[in-house]
Amino acid sequence: MQTIWAEQALVGDRWAEAVSVVVDDSGRIASVTEHASPAGVRVGVLLPAPVNLHSHAFQRAMAGLTERRGPSGRDSFWTWRQLMYRFLDALTPEHAEAIAAFVQMEMLEAGYAAVAEFHYLHHRPDGAPYDDLGEMSARMAAAAAQSGIGLTLLPVLYEQAGCAGDRLGPGQVRFGNDLDRFATLLGRADELVGALGADASVGVAPHSLRAVSRPSLAAAVALADGRPVHMHIAEQVAEVDEVTAAYGKRPVEWLLANHDVDQTWCLVHCTQMTADETAGLARSGAVAGLCPITESSLGDGIFNGVDYLARGGRFGVGSDSNIRIALSEELRTLEYTQRLQYRGRNLLVTDGRSTGRSLFDAAVAGGAQSVQRQSGRIAPGCWADLLVLDTTAVDLEGRRGDSLLDSFIFAGDDRLVGELWSAGRHVVRGGRHIHRDAIVGRYRRTLHGLRDLL
Structure with a gap:
């Protein structure tokens, strides 16, 4: 089980405060609790990915x-x-x-x-x-x-x-x-x-x-x-x-x-x-x-x-x-x-x-x-496809609610993505994929091979 606690989260069709999301071992959201005490992985803004x-x-x-x-x-x-x-x-x-x-x-x-x-x-x-x-x-x-x-x-x-x-x-x-x-x-x-x-x-x-x-x-x-x-x-x-x-x-x-x-x-x-x-x-x-x-x-x-x-x-x-x-x-x-x-x-x-x-x-x-993926919402039973925006970024300074998404889309870029879970798999941490070095190394070797062939 994983617990993610967010200062703000987009839950259903509204913004909620102090939200605790528990993810079960299958990668699905087990529970969503508002006005919860901080525990587990603590983040600023949590969104459905x-x-x-x-x-x-x-x-x-x-x-x-x-x-x-x-x-x-x-x-x-x-x-x-x-x-x-x-x-x-x-x-x-x-x-x-x-x-x-x-x-x-x-x-x-x-x-x-x-x-x-x-x-x-x-x-x-x-x-x-x-x-x-x-x-x-x-x-x-x-x-x-x-x-x-x-x-x-x-x-x-x-x-x-x-x-x-x-x-x-x-x-x-x-x-x-x-x-x-x-x-x-x-x-x-x-x-x-x-x-x-x-x-x-x-x-x-x-x-x-x-x-x-x-x-x-x-x-x-x-x-x-x-x-x-x-x-x-x-x-x-x-x-x-x-x-x-x-x-x-x-x-x-x-x-x-x-x-x-x-x-x-x-x-x-x-x-x-x-x-x-x-x-x-x-x-x-x-x-x-x-x-x-x-x-x-x-x-x-x-x-x-x-x-x-x-x-x-x-x-x-x-x-x-x-x-x-x-x-x-x-x-x-x-x-x-x-x-x-x-x-x-x-x-x-x-x-x-x-x-x-x-x-x-x-x-x-x-x-x-x-x-037909059971995702798109932060709700029990959905896959834990979760996106965290980095609220320490200058473009998000002082932003709350919808203005966070406006700033992300129109003033910022994808460097604002801090963490990401796919069906409970915590694959992006601190803005970086957990296997980035190995994946990039193999891709570089592939590009060199293709350059020689082309």
């Missing part, structure tokens, strides 16, 4: 390598993707594990307690499966075992190179599976992730309307059988145009009309939606998986955040390309894109709360929903 709902771990090692224009003189998401495919050809399972452990460590230090890994790197560079079909899934699980992050692995179904059903080409063949092999892979992922512990889980990720056929999408949803379903959708204008030409409807419009999209779904990006699609997605109860740093980096567009929240829509945030692992910056960028779009301030505010509080609450609730 969110889920990073969308990550491609291997792309962390690409950060900073794609900031030059291509030979055409104009760069876009599509030219970035070609560079990503070339990078993929050099990655071994050992590389993938080291990169994943490093990026998971960064996520924990940034304030995320768990991650949904949208995992599509399955096979050898030539597309041939490894001797163990789940080799790359095993590497993601091994990384999580070292980092201590709460892992939801989302094996990706990727079967075609576009809506016309074209065969996968160079760079994509490592992703490819037919339905039978995907079902086998999903079963293997269940075995591997199940060994991590009770807070680890598996969902299903049909990559996109471009990359799976209509029958295969329906089959993948059936395979999920109520587990989380995550899917890229409506990220780029060219994607929307291709789907519209092939399906007769825009991506979100078609999906909502042809599938029972509900609270088990997470639709990632949605940066190209009409007003009707925005309203429909909000009504569905699904989570919009927003990745504002990556969406800015790739020039995707701006999510219809103001309209979506006004209609009761739910969202969470993810680091996607992992060019930056920064919880506070994801939330800040989300609000700032709305300010640029609408030329106003404090736009994503709900229920009379401050902007920082509104963003944080929504991201915590939406992230937990997106992976």
Whole structure:
């Protein structure tokens, strides 16, 4: 049993004083007591820690390598993707594990307690499966075992190179599976992730309307059988145009009309939606998986955040390309894109709360929903996914209540994260991951090896 005592804690929908949280040996919160005497680990501000709902771990090692224009003189998401495919050809399972452990460590230090890994790197560079079909899934699980992050692995179904059903080409063949092999892979992922512990889980990720056929999408949803379903959708204008030409409807419009999209779904990006699609997605109860740093980096567009929240829509945030692992910056960028779009301030505010509080609450609730994780609240029975802000930091001096979150998101950065527990695992202490030296050392060796190969 662990006891954490906080001067202030966000308990339910309000701030509470002198809060004692007891965590049992399973990693769940056993009790929450207000106005308690100090005992155990003593902290200033205790918060529920969110889920990073969308990550491609291997792309962390690409950060900073794609900031030059291509030979055409104009760069876009599509030219970035070609560079990503070339990078993929050099990655071994050992590389993938080291990169994943490093990026998971960064996520924990940034304030995320768990991650949904949208995992599509399955096979050898030539597309041939490894001797163990789940080799790359095993590497993601091994990384999580070292980092201590709460892992939801989302094996990706990727079967075609576009809506016309074209065969996968160079760079994509490592992703490819037919339905039978995907079902086998999903079963293997269940075995591997199940060994991590009770807070680890598996969902299903049909990559996109471009990359799976209509029958295969329906089959993948059936395979999920109520587990989380995550899917890229409506990220780029060219994607929307291709789907519209092939399906007769825009991506979100078609999906909502042809599938029972509900609270088990997470639709990632949605940066190209009409007003009707925005309203429909909000009504569905699904989570919009927003990745504002990556969406800015790739020039995707701006999510219809103001309209979506006004209609009761739910969202969470993810680091996607992992060019930056920064919880506070994801939330800040989300609000700032709305300010640029609408030329106003404090736009994503709900229920009379401050902007920082509104963003944080929504991201915590939406992230937990997106992976069906029993977290997102400091309450008995929930996983002890807990985040501590360092109240000795100058940016938090004299702050209380909502202003703590406003200062964290808009004036500070992730250096304000002091402690973090993931399902009771105390993996960040004094702002530093407990295995940082070993994880960073292995990652450095991996980068040197990749540099030689590239």
